[in-house]
Amino acid sequence: MTETLTPDICVIGAGSGGLTVAAAAASFGVPVVLIEKGKMGGDCLNTGCVPSKALLAAAKHVAAIDEAGKFGIRVDGQVSVNMRKVHEHVHDVIATIEPNDSVERFTALGVKVIQREARFTGPDTVVAGDAQIRARRFVVATGSSPFVPPIPGLDKVAYFTNETLFDNARKLGHLIVIGGGPIGLEMAQAYHRLGSQVTVLEAFAAFGKDDPELAAIALEALRDEGIDIREHTPVEAVARRGKTGVRVSVGVDGQTETIDGTHLLVATGRAANVHGLGLEAAGIEFDPKGIKVDRTLRTTNRKVYAIGDVAGGPQFTHVAGYHAGLVVRSILLRARAKPDAGIIPWATYTDPQLAHVGLTEQAAREVHGKIRVLRWPFAENDRAVAERKTTGLIKLIANRKGRIVGVSAVGAGAGEMINQWSLAISAKMTLRDAVGYISPYPTLAEVGKRAAITHYAPLARKPLIRQLIGFLRRFG
DSSP, rough: EEEEESSSSEEEOHHHHHHHHHHHHHTOOOOOEEOOOOOHHHHHHHTTTHHHHHHHHHHHHHHHHHHHGGTOOOOOSSOOOHHHHHHHHHHHHHHHHHGHHHHHEEETEEEEOSOOOOEETTTTTEEETEEEEEOEEEOOOEEEOOOOOTTTTTSOOOOBBBHHHTTTTTTOOOEEEOOOOHHHHHHHHHHHHTEEEEEEOOOOOOOTOHHHHHHHHHHHHHHHHTTTEEOOOOOOEEEEEEETEEEEEETTTTEEEEEEEEEEEEOOOOEEEEEEEETTTTOOOOOTTOOOTTTSBBBBSSSSSEOGGTTTSSOOOOOOOOOOHHHHHHHOOOOOOOOOOOGOOOEEOOOOOOOOOOOOOOHHHHHSEEEEEEOOOOOHHHHHHHHHHOOEEEEEEEEETTTTEEEEETTHHHHHHHHHHHHHHHOOOOOHHHHOOOOOOSOOOOOOOOOOHGGGGGGGHHHHHHHHHHHHHTOO
């Protein structure tokens, strides 16, 4: 028998964005139905951010042992990596965080959770299992899935995506990674440090969305570790090699070359989860990039919002959470909150890390014309020297009035460092603000302050300023 539910809000998708909407609305006593056909927590918890960072943490310990000699510490014997134990570590991390996203927790919050596939049957109706939901507002938060390109032969070989990679508990002999973006390069470094030979194939520029100057520093560091990163190398075909191996054909200067490996990881981006939702029946426009939304994240059906990856914007967990907060304000308080893409940061957790917020140097020149670009290297930071983490720099970009409009960093802890600069850009702070705060010594964050101080360095060389100082000195 079909059960009809009439909540205030129906959320489709229990990833970061959907969970945030459900929890926030329920905390105000608003009736909420949350529908999820897969695992609670979505991609981030189960196959994305959490397991990838757990794997990187394991690989970081191997690198620390390798670098111990620089600090006068002797490590006798060969480092041994037990991939089964590494696998257990990754899944223990997932299991530890899992209760925060569980059905039990959200039920206790007052959310009605339905673990079935959801499908619109009309502009104001969703069916999930035996339930029919007629809500005042709907929020589609179905996220995205790995995009698998139409490479000839790929459907004939076994390959990993981020959805299957973390099930692996074996050492990989030679991992070939198709895709030189954040996912591909993070996993390339992790597996290389855990003992695998790794080749990365990127059709365009690796770290293509990051500042080229800083991306080059990170790529040089990865190559110095022994990772074979081949840019501007499109994959033409894939074939099986022997019983378990793989052979990848690539185009180089008009010629075809082959690369043999034992395993393959496809990390070529993500596709919005828009199919199977009955969006047409609800009058919701979409395309392969995602659901079409207006500036307030509303779809072409005024009763329905879309947030996170499925809304076609930047595909980050924190963006989904940001969207969720805006939508809750819109639904509950009638506030016409609009997302500001200019304040969204991102970070790639390779070693060294890459992080960015605001405008890149090129974009800032196009928007503001005359700008100030201020740099400071990690090699001039005392904490970085003490930690022997001197690779990297920070780049601050300010408009002609001194307002900070963009920050990029590459180096140890850049992903943590970008937090304060995200606040600076969100609050429209200036270089004067950046110079005026006190940073504890010695910290890596001082790199940014030192960069800001260079904005005022030319004043010390101005004759008028020197004359004024000389005049004032006469008065004792």
